[in-house]
Amino acid sequence: MPLYEHVFIARQDLSTAQAEGLVEHFTTVLADNGGKTVDSEYWGVKTMAYKVNKNRKGHYAFLRTDAPAPAVQEMERLMRLHDDVMRVLTIKVDEHAEGPSVQMQKREERSERRRERA
Template sequence: MKKYELMYIANPQLDPEALKTLIADLNNVVTNNGGTILALKEIGLKDLAYEINKHRKGYYVWMLVETTPEGIAEYKRVIQITESVIRHIEIKEGE
């Protein structure tokens, strides 16, 4: 298994309960596909460098995970269709 840094920006208009559900759902995508979450940091609401989908702020979440290439592929598939996420990035550690 390989280590990946995952970061996503959630819609700032989500209520706190919906945000917790989103974070839990995305964490479950990693763990249900054989991955392990090594670190999770909810950075919080921050200003964006530029407007994204008419939003000037976003809720940042960062994770360090260990998973298989298939697990990261499933995470990417799910996060791309999640409307509450306005931007995301996945980086394989060491690259």
Template sequence: MRKFETLLLLSPELASDAREELLSTLTGVIERVEGNVLEADHWGMRDLAYPVQKFMRGYYVRLEFEAPGTAIAELERIIRITDGIFKYVTVKLEEAK
């Protein structure tokens, strides 16, 4: 299994319970493809450098997880069709030597 990191920019209008439900959905997708969520780091509300969908603030969440490489396509498909997520980026983390 490879280690990945996904950074999510969520809508500032989402309530905290809606954010938790969204994150539990994403962790469920990772676990369904036999992955393992290592860390869910909430960075909180931050100012944006430029407006995104007319918002100047957004809520950042970093997910670190282990999963097979084929799991990324399914995770990003779910992210794209989910309301409340403005932007995302997924990167493969280097393995420890």
């Protein structure tokens, strides 16, 4: 099955538990349609570069999935219809990166990775 990475932004006035509940809800939607979630991360409340629906901040969440295209389309459709979700981004990838995403790594770890590549 194809591999995907999803990032979505939920409204800032949700509690952390509600935002993490959205991650669980969309994971369940994916599983019901034949896909599976490889990894999920809750990145927390972050300030956005510009206002979206009159909000300056939002709860960011990240999902790595292994799912057929119809399952991903259904999940995206439900995300776009959900009142609490402001933005959705889905990217098809060749393989999932090992370990935590760049957002979850400490600054020191990121700078070490850059030195190793050079």
